[in-house]
Amino acid sequence: MLNTLSTDVLIIGGGIAGLWLNARLRKEGFATILVEKHTLGGGQSVKSQGIIHGGAKYALHGALTGASEAIADMPRRWREALAGNGEIDLRGVPLLSDAHYLWSPGTIAGNLTSFFASKAVRGRVDQVKGDQLPPALQHAKFKGKVYRLAELVLDVPNLIKRLAELAGDSLLAGEVIEPIFEADKLTGLRVDGREIRAQRIVLSAGSSNAELLNALNISQPAQQLRPLHMVLVKGPTLKPLYAHCLGGGPKPRVTITTHPAADGQWVWYLGGEIAEADGVARDPASQIKAAQKELGDLLPWIDLSSAQWATVRVDRAEPAQTGLIRPDNAFLTDSGNLLVGWPTKLALAPDFADRVLATLERDGIKPGPASALSDLPRPAVAEPIWERLF
Ligand code: FAD
Numbered sequence: 001m002l003n004t005l006s007t008d009v010l011i012i013g014g015g016i017a018g019l020w021l022n023a024r025l026r027k028e029g030f031a032t033i034l035v036e037k038h039t040l041g042g043g044q045s046v047k048s049q050g051i052i053h054g055g056a057k058y059a060l061h062g063a064l065t066g067a068s069e070a071i072a073d074m075p076r077r078w079r080e081a082l083a084g085n086g087e088i089d090l091r092g093v094p095l096l097s098d099a100h101y102l103w104s105p106g107t108i109a110g111n112l113t114s115f116f117a118s119k120a121v122r123g124r125v126d127q128v129k130g131d132q133l134p135p136a137l138q139h140a141k142f143k144g145k146v147y148r149l150a151e152l153v154l155d156v157p158n159l160i161k162r163l164a165e166l167a168g169d170s171l172l173a174g175e176v177i178e179p180i181f182e183a184d185k186l187t188g189l190r191v192d193g194r195e196i197r198a199q200r201i202v203l204s205a206g207s208s209n210a211e212l213l214n215a216l217n218i219s220q221p222a223q224q225l226r227p228l229h230m231v232l233v234k235g236p237t238l239k240p241l242y243a244h245c246l247g248g249g250p251k252p253r254v255t256i257t258t259h260p261a262a263d264g265q266w267v268w269y270l271g272g273e274i275a276e277a278d279g280v281a282r283d284p285a286s287q288i289k290a291a292q293k294e295l296g297d298l299l300p301w302i303d304l305s306s307a308q309w310a311t312v313r314v315d316r317a318e319p320a321q322t323g324l325i326r327p328d329n330a331f332l333t334d335s336g337n338l339l340v341g342w343p344t345k346l347a348l349a350p351d352f353a354d355r356v357l358a359t360l361e362r363d364g365i366k367p368g369p370a371s372a373l374s375d376l377p378r379p380a381v382a383e384p385i386w387e388r389l390f
Contacts, residue, residue, distance in 0.1 A: 003194055005371040007033045009360075010189060010198035012177065012212060013205030014379060015045040016156075017330075017342070019163035020349035021204065021356055022170060023088040028357070031370030033198070034167060035174040035191050041160030042382030043206040045346060047230070047314045049257040049271055050154040051100050051242070052078045052347045055328065056125060069328045070351040075151050077350045082154075087350065093162045094155040096259065101134055101243040102147040105298055125149055136241035136258075139301045146243070153242045153257055156346070157384040164381050173379040179216050186216070186337050199365050202356060203340040207317035213340065221333050221340060222320035227313065229279040231270040231291040234390050235307030238266040245298060247273060254294055259386060267386040270294075284311040310389040318344050334359050 009025055011018045014036035022034045055071040080086030082093060102125065125147045131138065133146055164171065174191035181187070188197035203209050210223040240258040247253030255272035270291055273279075279287055288309045295304060319331040319342055330352035332341035339359060343352040 004197065005033065005194065005373070006197040006368075007031045007370045008199050008365065008367055009356075010196050010201045011035070012189070012201070012203050013037075013043075013208065014040040014164075014171065015043045015204065015206050016041070016048075016160075016163075016346050016349045017204035017206075017352045018202070019160065019167065020088065021202065021353045023163055023166040024350075024353040024357065026166070026168065026170065027088060029367045030360075031367060032170045033172055033196055033373065034170055035172045035177070035189075035196075036379035037173075037175050037205075037208075039380050039382040040164050040171070041156070043208075044314060044316060046156055046160060046382040047312060047385055048156055048346045049255060049269055050096060050156045050159075050259075050346065051255075051257065052152045052154060053100075053345060054149065054151045056102070056149045056151065070330065070348060070354075071328050071345070074347045074350065078152065078154070078347070081350075087353075088166060090159065090162055093159045095152055096155050096257070097153040097240065097242040099148045099242070100151040100153055101128070102149060102246060103137070103144060103243040104146075104246045105144040134241045134243060135239040136299065136302065137243075141301045155259070157382065161381050169373045169376070171376070171378050172373075173377040177212065177215065199337065199368060200360065200363075201338050203338070204342075204352070206342070207315050209317065209340055209342065216338070218335070218338070221331070223342075224318050224320040225315040226276075226318065227280045227315050228271065228275045229282065229284075229287050230275045230312050230314065231279075231287060232310045232312065232386055232389060233268045233270070233291070233295070233304065233307050234261060234265055234386060235304060236265055237303050237307070238268055240266065241268065244272060249273070251276070254298070259384065261384075261386055261390065267390070269386075280313075287311050308390050310386075312385055312389065318342050330355055332356060332359070 008030040009032045011022055011034040014034050018034055022032050025032050052075050053071055054075045081088050081090040084091040128146050128148050176192050178190040179186055180190055203212050205212055241256045243256055244252035245254045252272035254270055254274045257269045259267045261267050330343045330348040332355035339356055343349045
């Protein structure tokens with residue numbers, strides 16, 4: 001076994017942040033090694049709903065402050081990548097929906113009327129009716145209003161597969177990570193006993209960033225975890241629906257996305273308020289009951305008697321914020337050769353990569369001599385969660 005490797009950028013963690021960054025760096029001519037401990041995408045990324053937000057949902061509670069927020073540009077950047085003329089080539093990754101919808105089941109409350117009239121959403125939100133409605137809402141009994149957002153929804157398991165292809169031979173399965181310090185400077189990491197020297201090391205290990213920083217004896221940046229208890233429903237009567245159902249509060253009452261299972265059935269994946277505080281406190285059986293009641297109230301014409309149900313618990317990992325406020329930009333901080341961050345959203349992976357590239361440019365890091373990699377143990381790509389649960 002070749003025990004010492006050298007590369008330009010060593011990335012720890014193969015979720016969306018690490019994988020997108022890896023593809024971007026390789027395209028810019030940098031040599032990279034990306035180390036993954038479990039499966040590629042198997043942390044938060046493959047459990048995400050795949051919505052490429054443009055920020056409209058955040059404007060709902062006044063959090064979108066304008067053009068300074070990177071999120072507003074994300075749908076365009078992802079669309080270009082999917083079309084093959086963006087910063088990385090994501091051609092072949094299926095688009096599950098070209099739009100995400102805002103759905104108000106009753107009459108629009110006062111605060112929402114002003115929201116739809118506000119500058120933040122003008123030109124980005126159109127009301128839809130009749131056969132333009134999402135298939136699951138096309139029913140005589142449907143009442144309410146639906147608005148189309150210029151946001152897209154991606155098939156995340158296939159996105160991860162594509163990013164793993166773009167990684168070429170840069171992927172390494174590795175479990176035990178120890179620092180290599182020289183004259184008090186971090187110059188590399190030992191991964192399962194194999195020394196890897198790099199000009200820069202990026203920690204993009206999601207909720208494990210805290211543990212990795214701890215192992216390096218570094219206390220900042222602090223991390224916050226937001227627990228979620230998501231619900232999955234699979235059944236022959238389900239039709240596609242990609243929508244935030246508005247409650248009246250600042251957060252969607254439920255956010256539904258629809259995903260294709262290998263046997264041809266659809267799976268609905270439920271997030272939003274139902275998966276947060278009260279939902280986190282419920283055990284899986286009570287959480288499923290709560291979801292059954294919610295769907296029964298909102299979509300009574302859909303027969304769910306033969307549906308299968310499951311729940312999944314997962315923590316969102318982010319930089320610590322006061323009051324657990326959600327950041328609307330990716331977060332990256334650096335010290336010496338070490339860069340650490342969280343994209344904070346799948347949609348913001350391009351912003352995360354921008355921040356790393358800006359740091360490399362600021363520090364004058366250029367592609368240098370690198371080891372040729374072959375025959376390294378390669379991590380597998382994560383399975384869709386519904387294939388594991390049903
Ligand atoms: P992760 O995907 O968690 O990846 C971290 C990786 O690091 C994992 O593969 C892990 O195995 C690996 N790792 C850990 N420790 C080590 C180690 N020691 N060595 C090597 N590798 C290691 N965002 C959106 O934009 N749209 C959405 O619709 C959306 N929906 C969401 C729904 C849910 C239920 C959740 C939980 C999140 C959602 N998000 C969404 C947020 C988004 O999923 C995350 O912000 C994003 O996936 C985080 O990516 P990441 O690469 O930082 O972390």
